[in-house]
Amino acid sequence: MTSSSNTSFSWDPPAPGVVPPPPAAPKVDQHSHANIDQIHPKHIHLDWAINWDEKIITGSVTHTIGVDADEGISSVILDSSYIKIDTIAVGNKKINDYTLSRQRGTLGSALTIPLPEPAAKGDVVTIKIDYSTTEQCTAIGWMTKEQTLDKKAPFCHSQAQAIHCRSMLPCIDSPSHRCTYTATVKSDYPVLMSALKDDEAHKESVHDPNTYHFKQPQRIPSYLIGIISAVLEFRSLGARVGVWAEPSLANRVQWEFEADAERFLKAAEETVSPYAWTRYDCIVLPPSFAYGFGLNEGWCVYLERLVLQVVHGPEEGPAHRGFSYIIGSKALRSSREGYKSNPRFQRFVPVFQDGEDPDDAFSSVPYEAGSNLLLYLENVVGGLKYFLPYVRAYFYAYHDRSVTVEEWKAHFLSYFSSSPEITQAIKDKVDWDAWLHGEGVELPVDMAPYYDDTLAKAAWALAARWAAFDGAKNQGFGKHDIDGFNSSQVVVFLERLHSGPDVPPTVVKKMDEVYGFSDSKDGEILLRFYEVALEVEAGIYAAKAAKWIQTVGRMKYVRPLFKAINRLDRDLALKTFEEAKDFYHPIARQMLERDLGLA
Structure with missing residues (x-):
């Protein structure tokens, strides 16, 4: 398992359980009426x-x-x-x-x-x-x-x-509480x-x-209590892993997951600790569901990407891990730009006013800012050689209890306190206030040097060619440009275009003719393509995007596209929402009403 840090310290990390968590702080939760402190x-x-x-x-x-x-x-x-x-x-x-x-x-x-x-x-x-x-x-x-x-x-x-x-x-x-x-x-x-x-x-x-x-x-915790009732079929993916789906989808879902589910679970166990939940069963929900997957913000995103590195091996793993961070960095920037008028929600630890709904701050900020903080700390303390033992110690300490950011920070500092060199490195390099409470679009540290960009370079190069294209002639573009790309590389290509100057409608149309993006079945690609296509004018793609978001409910897709359509053609946005609102989950419906100024 590789890490980008070249720093080496003379220190033996404590085993899990040697460094106990700090005493629990008094329970405070402004979003609960319960007498949780009693x-x-x-x-x-x-x-x-x-x-x-x-x-x-x-x-x-x-x-x-x-x-x-x-x-x-x-x-x-x-x-x-x-x-x-x-x-x-x-x-x-x-x-x-x-x-x-x-x-x-x-x-x-x-x-x-x-x-x-x-x-x-x-x-x-x-x-x-x-x-x-x-x-x-x-x-x-x-x-x-x-x-x-x-x-x-x-x-x-x-x-x-x-x-x-x-x-x-x-x-x-x-x-x-749990x-x-x-x-x-x-x-x-x-x-x-x-x-x-x-x-x-x-x-x-x-x-x-x-x-x-x-x-x-x-x-x-209470938010993990969940129920589903429907006509579903089960497919086994191994002795302790399985997946549920609607009957017509079950075989396809089994094919999608069976090669990787147990392999990823074993890699996670080797990285962190044995799996304590007995079974790992998933369900593929209908497209109207509001979320993509359940992740516990910064820690789980960090570990997801670390497991990705382990699964792909020492040669290719770092590139896959780094590529995930590159994709996430665009999502983080977009989320923080969306909160420019409310910078309290740009913070890793958001500040809520009395009565505010925590869903108002739902974004990629805690996921991406948190995982980047952990990646940065990994490098500050000398790489995975020293950080991975801490990860295992952290999970040992908190696997069955809740933890606040300040409690985590105290445990982190306590774990490395027996190494004066690492403690000094943390003191010199980590601006805790900027990471935890800083506002603005940028992270406190330029994280690009910490990402392996091997898989991104080809996508960036293709984006540069299209950015220079004036629509006058083809310039040799063809489907072969992306034949060797995986879906994530296509995403990065489109995100690179979207983060630059607005792409003219004639260029968008030509790109779609060459690559067929608007016919893609991949939601990640459709989202990014429509974000590019709706930069300048509604045109034909506003109607296509509106039709698509009536068939999916994931907020990651529908919220940015409703905002884009609303900016260009409010009547279409309102008509689309009115037709589809009963299709969406109540949480998504509520958030869209706010986005469209209806609530």
Whole structure:
């Protein structure tokens, strides 16, 4: 495994567990109403029934809650959003005098539940809430069968990040806490959850083919609770890896993933630690889903790219890793440029005003700025020889608990404190305030020298040829220009053009005639091509882009293209949104309304 740093230190990195994490800071979360500094969730049990006619979930949630406050507590406060409460019981006692505060947009309401008698520190409180979701639930998307690929059955899917779990169940909806969960779900269609199937519970229950049981023994934050109910088929990709998809797509998906899934998982284990979640099952969602994939911001992007390097081997790996950073750098710049009028959201650690929705700051900034910070630190401390042992120590320390940026920073500095040389290098080279709290488009350090640009050079050269093309004659352009490119190289070629002077419509049309970009089935290529095509005028490509974004719901695609179309042809943008809004996930629909000035 290679690293770009040539620095060498005389130091033996501590093994995982030798350097403990710092004491946990008091719990503070401005996006949660819950009394998170006084209590912690121990376990959640869900007893649900999916009502397909009304597009709601009915049932109950039972919370097992530990008391942390030295002075004890007299009430429990949970987060709730657009939830219809039926009854609440603490232990065996029904509670009638609970209160639900005024709804504050996505932040929801504070559900205050008085306890029959005070609970002391160390006590465990059990609260059962019978409730139902409502049509205003922001976590759950409902698709008619016509909106699915196979058009045979409706499709229900949830997405709870960042604070949408509270619209699916009253809970402590904060990443500051984690807990296990179990679930029993009744549905007319098969059910999957972000949990393992509980075969024992299924055996012990009254047999009902429409009842499904799940258990999640790993402690997770609330936003990772998820459910899907639909007609799906499973394809095994190995002893512990599999994928679900709509039946007509299942074989194609299996072909797409089976060569790499187990290989990548093993590479991740070799890089970091053994996989603790038992199974690694994925699902390919319908195109209306709002997100591309679930990644835990900077750390996961950094590790994804490191695993890519491991999988491709020492000769080609660094080029693939560097190429991913080059692609990401364009996304980071675009996100930060989009927040020029609100520079608080350009920061790696964004600053929210009271009542602001965390989705307002959703962008590539934490993903790309975070992964670049880790790459920079890797080089500052002397490369992977020293940084990879720290990565393993970090995961050992925090694998089952939440961590703030400041807690991570303290652990990082503590880990390297036994090396005076590395400690001095960190002190001399790392401007923590600029990395964590700096505003503006640029990173604190020019990271280009840290990226292996081998795979980018050909794409940049082709972009330079097209940038110099005046449309007068062909200049030898042909499909052979990109025959040796992978899809990511095509993306970089188009991004290079988009980051330069506006491309004239005649040149865009010629490029499309040569390469056929507007007929591509690759969403990453279509996005970049339409961004180039819509720089100057709407023309034929605004209508084509509008047609495409009515068939996909991923915010990475639809938000920038709606903005581009709206800038050139507002009537078309509004007409397109009105026709497609029911197709989009509630979160995407809400963000698009804001982008278009409709909310």
